[in-house]
Ligand SMILES: Cc1cc2nc3c(=O)[nH]c(=O)nc-3n(C[C@H](O)[C@H](O)[C@H](O)COP(=O)(O)OP(=O)(O)OC[C@H]3O[C@@H](n4cnc5c(N)ncnc54)[C@H](O)[C@@H]3O)c2cc1C
């Protein structure tokens with residue numbers, strides 16, 4: 001896999017988040033839940049980002065500006081060049097009969113692309129404020145709840161759950177639906193198995209989340 005360089009098309013605000021739209025060229029979008037390492041110009045380390053949208057000749061990334069790397073990506077301008085490596089890791093299995101997408105906060109990032117690939121199934125999305133909830137408009141067919149209501153209070157039973165969000169939300173979803181597919185996060189320096197920066201304990205063993213995940217079966 002090669003690190004590619006692409007032009008930024010636009011950065012658009014979506015509530016407190018930024019939708020970064022980049023020219024796709026020959027880059028494969030991969031499966032929903034896979035991720036790309038994105039490097040802003042002048043930044044040493046790239047940052048892992050899920051693919052949010054793959055429309056036409058574009059790749060779209062929904063980014064929460066929480067630190068220097070994400071802030072640099074959110075302040076890119078049209079025509080700026082960006083380094084892209086991916087798609088990386090294991091995405092969601094799409095061979096599910098009754099999909100339900102569950103997302104929390106910036107964890108909704110992979111869900112617009114996942115929804116498109118699954119034919120717009122129902123979704124439940126949780127946010128901490130109505131400003132954050134503006135991002136819910138990117139996911140069709142979604143019920144949006146705002147704290148103090150949590151997604152686990154409105155999840156209809158009897159579905160194949162595919163979820164991405166903060167760790168406490170994923171733990172709560174796992175307790176309710178032991179066969180859910182969950183997309184986890186860990187700090188990642190390389191994204192392809194070389195640095196062990198993303199090692200997490202799975203089944204009592206240390207495993208690299210960028211290789212084994214980021215999507216794992218809840219069980
Ligand atoms: C597979 C994967 C997909 C991701 N997809 C998206 C996405 O689509 N959109 C998005 O906005 N973010 C996504 N993230 C998270 C994003 O990569 C981090 O927020 C980013 O790397 C932080 O970089 P920074 O330089 O802005 O902040 P830093 O200064 O590096 O971090 C700021 C704070 O966040 C903590 N932190 C940083 N990275 C992580 C992490 N991965 N997990 C938990 N805590 C962390 C740090 O410890 C620190 O406290 C994803 C992460 C992974 C692993």
Ligand code: FES
Pocket residue numbers: 187188189190191192193194195196197198199208209210211
């Ligand atoms: S991020 Fe380097 S091994 Fe996973």
